[in-house]
Amino acid sequence: LGGGIPGSAAELLSSHLDSWTEAIRTGAIGPIQREIDALPSRFDGMKPLLHLQLLRKAGLDGFARQAIAKMPADFPRLRPADAVVVAEIALELGQPDAARRILSDVDPEVLASEFLETFLRLAVVLGLQEPGKRAERLLETKYPTSLGLAWHRIERAITSFDYRSAAEIASKQAAPHAAEHAAVYALVADRFDGNAPDYSGAIEASRNFPPQYRRLAARLICENALHRGRPVTVLDLVLAVATEDFDEGLARLSLRAVRDCLVVRPESGEKLTKAISAVLAVVARTPYDGDLRNQLTRTLSVESMGLHGLAILMSIALDLAKRPQKPEPLADLSAWPKPASPDAILDAIGPTLQWMSKASPVMIGRAVLPDALIPANVDSIVAGLLRFLEFQPIDTEQGSGLFEQILVCAVALVPRASIKDMDLSMIR
Structure with a gap:
């Protein structure tokens, strides 16, 4: 029972993990790609x-998008579990059509429970109704205690604003934090019974929850208010939420409420300003969130708000x-x-460009140059x-290619220079 298979796929891959992780840390990807290509032929199906x-x-x-486009047409049929992972990555990369095409060719019948759960989640996001229903039936038949199935049904209940059912499903799960989720759903259900939902009371009652469940409750409360056509109420609610609880989810709901307010109550200028200020604070804390x-x-644009923005x-x-x-x-x-001088620059970076051609593709801002390549x-x-x-022309393919090479090289040299933030100016 404690044995293994010498030379197995898992053992061979694990022997490469440390070197691959180090290569990613130092920004040189080319050597890893060549190692993957050199793996034994039994890995051919896994290499993509x-x-x-x-x-x-x-x-x-x-x-990565190019790699997805080059996936063999029979990949989903031959390696269905891998295809589910590829579809998930495609969706993360903003390619829903590719994700939909790949997932549609996967037979969920052959998937293990964790991949079947992922299949179901992706099918729902991508709007694949029949594959999603089939995956749900398979989970219910083969893995009735699946947590993925339970959370799928909880999400469906919440989308239908059926918080009571969501609380009941969560309360029956032997999973971490299921009880806390059930308590949040039950609180919202109690406050929203009837035609006069108590939004302020729900926000106040949720203050007793730990931070992550306060944020969950606030999102559910605001979504309900938006659903009922009360965007001004949403602005009141989000501004009543503690600053530390105002997260990305509430920021997005606030922007929806701001847009709806311009139609319902265009005169609510002070509330709009405070809400946008709160969203700006979230944007400042999450510079990686380009979306x-x-x-x-878009919300503040002339097309959306006229001169209000x-x-x-x-x-x-x-x-x-004034501060x-x-x-x-x-x-x-x-x-x-x-x-x-230009001649001195070319002499200094020539060896670096040769090194990068072997290490390519490299990660801009992460590539670590060998000491021997650092000029005095x-x-x-x-x-x-x-x-x-600043002045290199990029109006031709050759010019843009050279620009990209020089940019990667320049950004890699900056950590060895005196002015550490110059790489930001280069990237900008």
Whole structure:
């Protein structure tokens, strides 16, 4: 029972994990790709997924999308479990059509419980009704105690605003935190009975929950108010929520409420401004969330709000300007390194470009250069590279390709230079 299979697929892959993890940490992906390609032939069916997972882990999303497009047509049939993972990655990369196509070719009958649960979740998100129903029936027949099935039914009950059923399903689950979820659903159900939901009372009662369940309760309460056409109530509710509980989910609901308020109550300007200020605080805390920033921009755009968005931004800017400021000292530009000449730059980065061609693809901002490639005058080289990036033409394929190579090289050199934040200027 404690034995293993010498030379098994799992053992061989695990022997590579440390070196692959280190390569990802230092930003060089090319060697891992070559190692995957060199695996024995019995791994051929698995190699497309290994390549895709590597690219996704490295954050090379453009390459990952290309890898998905190159997946063999019979991949979902030959490796259905792997295909479910590929569909999940495709959805994460903003390719719902590819995810839908891959998942549609998977036979859920052959999936183990955890992959069948993922299949069901993806089918619901992608709007694949028949495959989703089939997966639900299979889980109910083969794995009736499946937590994935239970949470799917809880989500369906919540979508239908049937909080009582959600609480009942959660209360029967022997899973971590199921009781806390059941308590949240029961609280909301009690406050929303009848035609006069007690939104403020529900928010107040939820303050006794731990933070993550306070946030869950607040989202459910605001979603219900939006469903009932009460966007102004939503703004009142989100502004009553503690600052530390105002998360990304509430920020998105706030933006929906702001848009609806312009139709229902366009005069509610002060509340709109306070809500946008709260959303801005979330955006500032989550700089990686580009989707939320784009949603905020669309909400405040002229197309969505006319001149209301500009007025709100001006109000927030004036409010910030009135607060005490602590100006940073001016940079001593005379102390900055003088840019190296073009010839000196080419001599310095030539070996680096050769190294990168072997390590490619590399992760911009993560690539760690060997010590032997760091020039002695790194500060002046970096300053020259910054100037090069500002003026390098990119209107041809050759020019844009060279620009990309120089950019990756320049950003990799910055950590060895004196001005540590110059990589941000380069990327910008």
